[in-house]
Amino acid sequence: MRQTIGAKSFSRASSSLSASSSSFFDTIGRPRFISAPMVDQSSLSWRLMVKRHGTDLAFAQMMHARNFKNDKNYRATCVDWDDYTHTSGKAHDEAAARALDSPLIVQLAGDDPDVLVEAGRFVHHDVAAIDLNLGCPQKIAKRGNYGAYLLPNKALIVSLLTAMVKGLDCPITAKIRRLSSDEETIELAQAIEACGVQMLTIHGRTVESSKLFTGPCDWDIIKKVKASVSIPVVANGGISCRQDALQCLEETGADAVMSSEALLENPKLFSEEGDRLFREDYVKAQFQTCYEYLEIVQAHRLPRPLFQVVRSHIFKFMYRLIDAPSNHDLRDKLATGSLQEMIGVIDTLSQRLSQVDYDTKVAEERGLIGKTHWYMRHRDDRAAKRVLSTPKKAIFHPATIARQAEKASDNLAPQLELKQKLLAKKREREQSISSLHKQ
Numbered sequence: 488m489r490q491t492i493g494a495k496s497f498s499r500a501s502s503s504l505s506a507s508s509s510s511f512f513d514t515i516g517r518p519r520f521i522s523a524p525m526v527d528q529s530s531l532s533w534r535l536m537v538k539r540h541g542t543d544l545a546f547a548q549m550m551h552a553r554n555f556k557n558d559k560n561y562r563a564t565c566v567d568w569d570d571y572t573h574t575s576g577k578a579h580d581e582a583a584a585r586a587l588d589s590p591l592i593v594q595l596a597g598d599d600p601d602v603l604v605e606a607g608r609f610v611h612h613d614v615a616a617i618d619l620n621l622g623c624p625q626k627i628a629k630r631g632n633y634g635a636y637l638l639p640n641k642a643l644i645v646s647l648l649t650a651m652v653k654g655l656d657c658p659i660t661a662k663i664r665r666l667s668s669d670e671e672t673i674e675l676a677q678a679i680e681a682c683g684v685q686m687l688t689i690h691g692r693t694v695e696s697s698k699l700f701t702g703p704c705d706w707d708i709i710k711k712v713k714a715s716v717s718i719p720v721v722a723n724g725g726i727s728c729r730q731d732a733l734q735c736l737e738e739t740g741a742d743a744v745m746s747s748e749a750l751l752e753n754p755k756l757f758s759e760e761g762d763r764l765f766r767e768d769y770v771k772a773q774f775q776t777c778y779e780y781l782e783i784v785q786a787h788r789l790p791r792p793l794f795q796v797v798r799s800h801i802f803k804f805m806y807r808l809i810d811a812p813s814n815h816d817l818r819d820k821l822a823t824g825s826l827q828e829m830i831g832v833i834d835t836l837s838q839r840l841s842q843v844d845y846d847t848k849v850a851e852e853r854g855l856i857g858k859t860h861w862y863m864r865h866r867d868d869r870a871a872k873r874v875l876s877t878p879k880k881a882i883f884h885p886a887t888i889a890r891q892a893e894k895a896s897d898n899l900a901p902q903l904e905l906k907q908k909l910l911a912k913k914r915e916r917e918q919s920i921s922s923l924h925k926q
Contacts, residue, residue: 520732529545540757594618607651619648635664662723687718801833810859
């Protein structure tokens with residue numbers, strides 16, 4: 488059925504999912520909490536870690552379709568679901584890891600339907616689904632013409648997804664971001680559903696609203712998309728803790744919620760106990776997390792590229808500790824060291840924090856840990872000082888701003904005020920230079 492709103496026409500989703508999408512969602516266990524697909528951040532060790540602690544579904548990392556199709560070495564680096572061998576040599580440990588890592592969805596990025604299908608055929612019989620990346624806002628995605636930079640081209644997106652649905656023997660899902668208007672976003676979501684896509688993830692920020700310009704997340708558009716389609720909808724964005732995830736599910740009516748940034752600092756975020764410890768006993772929680780992750784890393788085939796993957800995770804787990812000036816001496820070793828040297832950095836940090844009995848409050852008072860969490864790094868005072876301009880097309884939905892205004896950490900006013908001051912100083916300098924030239 489269709490409901491007309493102004494000059495636009497939107498379908499009203501039925502109270503139940505369509506038969507095929509419901510069957511797919513049942514097949515993957517009707518997950519509520521999902522770990523996002525991330526480049527070099529969604530390897531086997533990470534997936535096993537988050538699945539131990541409340542995550543229902545963990546995507547494998549994003550893969551470039553053209554590279555995956557053409558480069559066997561790149562494929563070998565990306566595919567880590569073909570070997571669950573455990574260093575214990577015990578078959579039941581291997582079987583346990585294989586079961587924990589199932590179901591598995593992989594993500595491809597690209598702008599050529601033939602390439603996407605050919606790349607997908609290497610794995611379509613081994614995974615639960617293949618996801619098309621239409622949400623990455625990074626500049627590398629802009630240069631490569633994939634991710635969120637395809638969103639303005641609905642016809643191309645339809646051609647890509649139609650080819651994947653017809654050419655691959657597994658369900659196809661997609662991940663998008665909100666567009667500049669609700670109408671455009673809903674129309675795209677409906678077009679994606681019409682291609683035969685089985686599940687849709689939507690991030691409630693535009694492509695311009697990232698990093699220093701992250702801004703508030705628009706859960707309202709996620710709610711509208713959910714009401715306009717009949718396939719499962721996964722909400723993404725604005726999740727800093729477990730309570731955020733639960734509130735997002737309630738406010739949007741989404742079938743599941745996905746996290747990336749906050750989960751990278753606290754992979755136990757979706758676990759009630761893990762979330763509580765992170766908030767109430769940060770230092771002890773992070774050492775427990777770090778050592779557990781390293782144990783998983785060393786129990787299976789090492790991630791590839793090893794140092795880039797492991798180092799990146801440790802840095803995020805230990806962000807507040809490494810960020811403290813008193814621990815800056817360990818940064819280089821963490822950035823360039825071997826696996827054992829990285830473990831040595833954690834041991835050294837542990838020795839230093841043991842002097843205050845791993846007490847988070849005392850550690851803060853003595854400057855042993857920084858104040859800013861990884862998730863909030865683009866929202867603190869230092870981030871504000873790096874703001875020189877805002878994207879011309881950045882969209883901040885009024886309803887979202889009203890809701891997020893209560894959270895001081897998400898309030899963009901200080902950044903925008905600083906931007907105005909910097910621009911004023913820039914104009915003054917330009918005027919002074921102009922006057923000198925005239926003289």
